Amino acid sequence: MTSEVKPLAPPVVDDTLITEYLIENPDFFERHSHLLQQLSLRHQQQGTVSLVERQQQVLRQRIMQLEEEITDLMVTARRNEEIFQAYSDLYVALLACDDLPSVMDALQDTFASRLQMPALTLKFFDSPMELDEQFTFAADTHKMLLSKRFQTTQVYLGRLTAEEKKLLFPNEAINSVALLLLGKKGELGMLAIGNHDAGHFEPAMDTLLIRQLQALLSRILPPLLHHQAQHHDLS
Template identity: 45%
Template sequence: MIMTDSLSETALSKEQVTEFLISNPEFLVSHPHILNQIKIPHHLPGSVSLVERQAEQLREKVKILQKQLTELLNVAKQNERIYRIYADLNLRLFKCRTLVEVEQSLSDVLLHQLELDEISLKLFGSENDLPETSKHHLLKKRFHDRIYYLGRLSHAEMAMLFDKKNIGSVAMMLLGEQGEMGLLAIGSHQPHHFHPGMDTLLITQLQQFLTLIIPQLAEF
């Protein structure tokens, strides 16, 4: 008796499901995630099978994954290009014999090859050093005992470092083991090109190369 009641309830439940689906033919279309859990062996001629619908969903997922893969490959290629450019820059810097050649190499690579917009090399204690009060304010405000600063500057700070005033973001690094030698600032018109969350590996290498080279070309 218990088994009969159970079968009756099961049959009734199936009937309700069938009736519901017939009354709501768009239900599975509006709830596509259910299709991934349904197995249909075949379909009637003239109708769209759930298998075909599942296949369509899979094709859409494949397209999304292919797009994501393409984007990742493009990013990888761009990163490889930037890495090679920085590697070539480091070799050029090692061959420099004057500070003028250092600045020229930085300008050629950073402005022309990497298409950045401004560079400013200031050596502390030299003729092109920043005004002492302004320098002290900049170092205290932007570095906080760190070697790097990545982000935006005030209009007064931009005017102090760059000829152009429309710099959106900067990468600044102090030169020397303790930041005692000078400062290199690289500017971009784009406000978010340089930001605090970006990777600093290549900037670190550049800072280390300049720290090694500049003392050989200037009096410190």
């Protein structure tokens, strides 16, 4: 008695195998060009289109996307160049300053006029001489900021509480700030730069330019304060 021989099951071909084969054989449709005339893809907006037409649509969409990305990159690069130039001009202007008002004028000209950041505050800690009210903190209020914002660094980027914003920017609706401690160990004072945009200053952003500004101010301000103190004593 002979056993019945069962026919072999046909090989299972699924989408994965077809995809892998086409990837491994990119010239498949060149060798079987007649298939392109028989294949079609259903498109929701335009009904049935050929595979070639669909490929062209995808390519056009990809080209448009790349053009938009390139445009965005060019805009960002142009803005970065403008920011770098503004800081470079500010460094030169600060080196020519001979008193605190001229320092403030240079800072405000750069940040308000060129960088669209109208809120700027320069405060000094425990100055041995009398300064205008705009340059001083009331009582020990600056310690509140120091204890919260400068535990591990001398630069803070981000948001402030309503009380802190009122302390630094009483007349502006500020939603994000850059705070720079001044002096070798942050003992001299603080420069606060405010922006109306809540997302403008963020902890993750690059701090190269503002750290350079921090270093320059920490260098030029002590001699100006000393000179102003001497002039005050003589008068």
